[in-house]
Amino acid sequence: MESGRFYSGKRVGPILSAVFLLGSGMALAGDPTGAETLKSDPGLPVDYVWVLVCGFLVMFMQAGFACVEAGFCRAKNATNLLTKNLMDFVVGALVFWAVGYALITGTDWKGLIGTSGFFLSGEGYDVGNYLSFFWQMVFAATAATIVSGAVAERIKFQAYLLYSIAITGFIYPVYAHWVWGGGWLSKLGFGLGHLDFAGSGVVHAVGGLVGLAGAIVLGPRFGKFDKNGKPRAIPGHNIPLAALGVFILWFGWYGFNPGSTFSAHHLRISVIAVNTTLAAAAASLTALILVLAKTRKFDLGMALNGVLAGLVAITAPCAWVEAWAAVVIGIVAGIILVAGVYFLEAIKVDDPVGAVPVHGFNGLWGLIAVGLFADGTYGNYAIEPPFVKGLFYGGGVDQLIAQVIGAVALFVWAFGAGLVLFKVLDLVVGIRVSPKEEIQGLDLFEHGTPAYPEFYTVRR
Amino acid sequence: MESGRFYSGKRVGPILSAVFLLGSGMALAGDPTGAETLKSDPGLPVDYVWVLVCGFLVMFMQAGFACVEAGFCRAKNATNLLTKNLMDFVVGALVFWAVGYALITGTDWKGLIGTSGFFLSGEGYDVGNYLSFFWQMVFAATAATIVSGAVAERIKFQAYLLYSIAITGFIYPVYAHWVWGGGWLSKLGFGLGHLDFAGSGVVHAVGGLVGLAGAIVLGPRFGKFDKNGKPRAIPGHNIPLAALGVFILWFGWYGFNPGSTFSAHHLRISVIAVNTTLAAAAASLTALILVLAKTRKFDLGMALNGVLAGLVAITAPCAWVEAWAAVVIGIVAGIILVAGVYFLEAIKVDDPVGAVPVHGFNGLWGLIAVGLFADGTYGNYAIEPPFVKGLFYGGGVDQLIAQVIGAVALFVWAFGAGLVLFKVLDLVVGIRVSPKEEIQGLDLFEHGTPAYPEFYTVRR
Amino acid sequence: MESGRFYSGKRVGPILSAVFLLGSGMALAGDPTGAETLKSDPGLPVDYVWVLVCGFLVMFMQAGFACVEAGFCRAKNATNLLTKNLMDFVVGALVFWAVGYALITGTDWKGLIGTSGFFLSGEGYDVGNYLSFFWQMVFAATAATIVSGAVAERIKFQAYLLYSIAITGFIYPVYAHWVWGGGWLSKLGFGLGHLDFAGSGVVHAVGGLVGLAGAIVLGPRFGKFDKNGKPRAIPGHNIPLAALGVFILWFGWYGFNPGSTFSAHHLRISVIAVNTTLAAAAASLTALILVLAKTRKFDLGMALNGVLAGLVAITAPCAWVEAWAAVVIGIVAGIILVAGVYFLEAIKVDDPVGAVPVHGFNGLWGLIAVGLFADGTYGNYAIEPPFVKGLFYGGGVDQLIAQVIGAVALFVWAFGAGLVLFKVLDLVVGIRVSPKEEIQGLDLFEHGTPAYPEFYTVRR
Amino acid sequence: MKEIRAIIRPEKMEEVLAALEKVGHPGVTVYQVEGHGRQAGLVEQFRGREFRVDLLPKMEVRVVCKDEDVEKIMQAIASAARTGEIGDGKIFVYEVIEALRIRSGERGEAAI
């Protein structure tokens, strides 16, 4: 059971992609029945089970994001946040089917973009290709949904729908092609090329930085900064909902990271699961302690964000490092989170749920961490050499350079594309709701449906 | 790894059932240890893992139904709805163990009913049989729990318990025997017989139509129609809970549909997962747009119902169609949903959570869709021919006829049995709570436990 | 595929452990890549998938506990309970990585404790060892989190953090070593030694009895008993949250029990899944009926606890019994639960969520049940003889004696260690919050974050 | 000017508002309250333990009106809220000595 066989896009790009198509018994017309594919490799069922079950878990992260974002914002916008979280998956799945998947995994054009395989049609009707699509689709939807937290409580719903189309149909697929679809970043001459195991960069940092752009273009929520520009807390309305959301996300992340081997024959999946756990734990504890030192209170909100920060940071390196490194990566993630939250407030950016420090900053940190902690026990989605080695394990700075280049490219692309997108949307349809709607809440004006119609709530 | 081996009931009925018993190494006394079964087919572990994990996901749908129904109804009945959702699974599992499973999978009697295998006893103590029981049991419980939404906020708890016994012990098993247990519908001379891959009909339409019968016999809730008979909205009390429930259901559906291959050796499972996603997305977007056109608001409630409508509709055809067809099936499901909701109100039927259009009408639509869109790439739970072909792929009207016959039989059986059941229950124990109890809420009178005792709520 | 191969700790202790190390292709330096391990046994991927997916489900039980405990307590302490449930997993994972895992599975010292393998370092860097760690870690975290329910609404957060370190770093590992790590209980000369398949005792009774100790040392909450010592109800604030939590726990338990084969090659996993379901259902229905007989109301809270009671009781015997026995075990569990709840109130112990009867008393019952109902169809994590046989299946009293000895040892160790721990903590840092903090709620004083800042609530 | 304060059953709220609409009220403010009078409390239970709840949910309706409208509005509320069973509630009347419409600054009866 060799790695990367039926998941060519992410692994090896267009050249090996052809090998894959043949190798997996997929004739030019595809194998929709799966009988040929099975015959060509009778060990595939366990890989399919692994990838699908992990993909289901990743899909379930949509529920987690919905709960966290709704819980961390105010009751008057809860319906709106839930609708956004539902619709970015709904619209994202359809757009990704029509366009996005082809841009990632289609025939490469100058290292920049894929150009074939729209609508899963023609020879794309193949069990292996559908499997790969399913996986990529739930990842794309994750990137999309991250942004909704950063732009929460003030963006027009219509604008958000258009944004959803843009990210799953273009912004995300282009960058994903660069790293996972055989694009230029995957072919950098340093180390094994830019590496991002499960998407600290491709998914989380892209989402986080597009979110940063959105938050900047939108400006802060009414009341987030007082007349002197001092940041004010706007507490989330339902902490149990947010906490449940984080538990769901943590659970779903066990699909996200271990599942990214795309093969159950990499027993390394057990190491990935452990690293994922330890980084999350270390980051959460770090965040709790840092805020405790500042306010003498055990701050659940920050500890919850800490879990996510650790998960994001370990997502790129999880397959290439060992337990102690996961703990260290998590500790740094916790520090970056807390510093990031205060930093954004200091520069007057309003990110209601902390999406930018969690996904954006820690996504970048995860990329760098690969270049530092990779210990030479796992390859490029392969259990055979060449193995990935970072600075601290005698791998020199090569891999680190590849990681930095990728991180810079990511920042420029995601933040830049995000700025352009939201500016254009603002000019064309307007992206911010009116002050009156913002004050009374988006639920009433955009959806007509308050989230808790029978409960007495203070409208903050 | 041939299909349908240890899952004889659903696939091939009593005749092949004997083959199965021998083929799977199950001696007459059964193989409770599993050692013989494993020896006879060393590839089984991955199938067991697949079926069990998918079954766990289906069981988790109980949580989804509980959240959706509680969230879409009023706070004063939330405890009641949760108790019903818990108890139909609790009672359903026990009744299905005692009786229901035998009626589905036991020795066939005149194509109508199974007659052996009560209590999993005797030779039923076998790893393969227990696996099959587990799968069928979570399906039966799903059918049972669908009804609770349609009869919500006014049925007596005692009557609901009796109903639960009747559906899991008789109504559901009989129809399931017809389709999945080797009964007459599975042997129709048209196409490959009446086909229902994962239960659009067997599970959802049966639940939805028994629910319709219940809603009719009970009559509308106090206040649902004004003095002039005009329908009034009775908003759900906790939209985040309902939304979370829909996400959980969507997640669980990945067990429901792909798991219904009952074999991981059908790599077709990847196609099923993709179809399931796209149909749900298409239906949800369709429902959102239709209501947007009517009210100029983005209606989350209908979009959530839309997800479920699409999932129900794709459940029967999911293994036999390709991506674009899933999208079309979903779009039609969204239309049926919205039309169905308004239609029921027009005929003065009160279905508090939309269970009838979602599960009933779209369940029937899913059956028909098989006859239209099946594309000849997958067989009757088999990756070898004969493959299923519908009208649009040159299969003629044969399969479509089989589907229509099954749909009609289903309607007559489920709606008829439901009417009789609720009428009889009404005569014997009374099924509707007193007006006073209905106004003050069932939580206080039936359970003594308000759902949110510390919160101030408007009692609507 | 022989059982127990890569999971030496739990099964066979240090002697076979060496065999395992070699047998699994793990050289002395470990096999972090997994390539060697895979070569030595190509059937392992499905076992890894099984164990990991089940482990993910067990991890998700943390969400279930958080929801149940928060929902069953008052709104003013919800943030506190969520923080405790998060932090016992966070701290527990780190402590278990540093110390706990080594104490369970390390080289045995006089049957009492493991002494090697700290920090997963050195030769511990191995895919099989990481897999085993992941599994044991989520179990340890479960034991830890059970206690938080029993000590809810009055323990200082700082004390709870220290407690978490003690249970995952010492109390739990020591007892787990006795049973699963090759310690003295596993080597008793009766039956096959003391047996506890998935941890009715090791996990649940340990958690429940440490919780009992905590509840006793803390004393009852203000207002739990009136001036005459009569117990008063303190209703939970969010019943839907609690119900969702129970559904999540039930779902997660399908990882807990079936996954404990640690091998998908034991097709017995299907029997375990069925038994798990039926016991939960039987216990819940029993609890519902018992309270119905007393108060004429259908008590959801007790029915929810009943589910958990049945799950706990079946956890030890689930692999060794058949369906009817699971039902009987569940019925008894329901009785024990209801009696236990009233008994604790009678002796003036305040256990806010019922953790002690659910996990403590029923955990012990589960151990005994093995000695009664084991039917000789499954061995000591093995599908080859010797099989486990209890009193009712002609196995005599041997196994029963081993079970009783284990139960007594457990009681003494867990309750004793718990008493010492909480007494010492009380002396050193104080474990109970001030009356003022208790009355106003722990959320404000310990965390500064009310759980529902926008909702009007009655402060009870 | 007078203030009429009616404590009623929550389920009568809609009918009372409709009655006020019909009789022509100048404005109304509604409060979620709990009350205890002659009506017996409830027995609730939690995890098998029963307990009495003495405070029952009620709604309170307040209307400030001109002196001459008091009787008419009281009667409208009372007849809409009546079931004849214990727990129907009460109406109390208070003197209001000044009024101000925030929007316009009008004072006195003009502001009601």
Added chain:
Amino acid sequence: MKEIRAIIRPEKMEEVLAALEKVGHPGVTVYQVEGHGRQAGLVEQFRGREFRVDLLPKMEVRVVCKDEDVEKIMQAIASAARTGEIGDGKIFVYEVIEALRIRSGERGEAAI
């Protein structure tokens, strides 16, 4: 007739109700309110950012009674609600000019 309106600490609610029961009240209505007097507010925090909350949760208890019972009821409430620390609350008394029992239509003192 008079109305006694007491703003008290939420945690004193039960004791105040018991005291009213003992002294024999005609009926009582309870409000969930927030208040701000001399008592210092709270510092809360959310995701690392602290903020002051000036309005603290209080309960308000209202009893309409005969003129002669005012003093007795005021004292009963006050002594049950007192802790001696800032934030104990206040009692205010108002004139009630008419009463009506909805169930029976009784008016005046008979209706209280």
Added chain:
Amino acid sequence: MKEIRAIIRPEKMEEVLAALEKVGHPGVTVYQVEGHGRQAGLVEQFRGREFRVDLLPKMEVRVVCKDEDVEKIMQAIASAARTGEIGDGKIFVYEVIEALRIRSGERGEAAI
């Protein structure tokens, strides 16, 4: 002593409290209410079905003060709460005939 009762828009709460702080209020109690005056209601919807909501959320602010402070406090509230659009709310003034500070037992104006 007088009681000032102002029904205001929820979103004006903070400004009104700040204005009270500035003008120097003796204490304030706040209620979550719903009201209906000249302001049009809302249209909400649930699963495709629209419906009117006539009662809109409002906040009520009550201050008991000395007679001489009434005008000042009324004006402070009114100017902080004004937007000029329908729905700004009203202020009513009542007579208070006695006061008692629970903590100290002080009576009358000293207790305010």
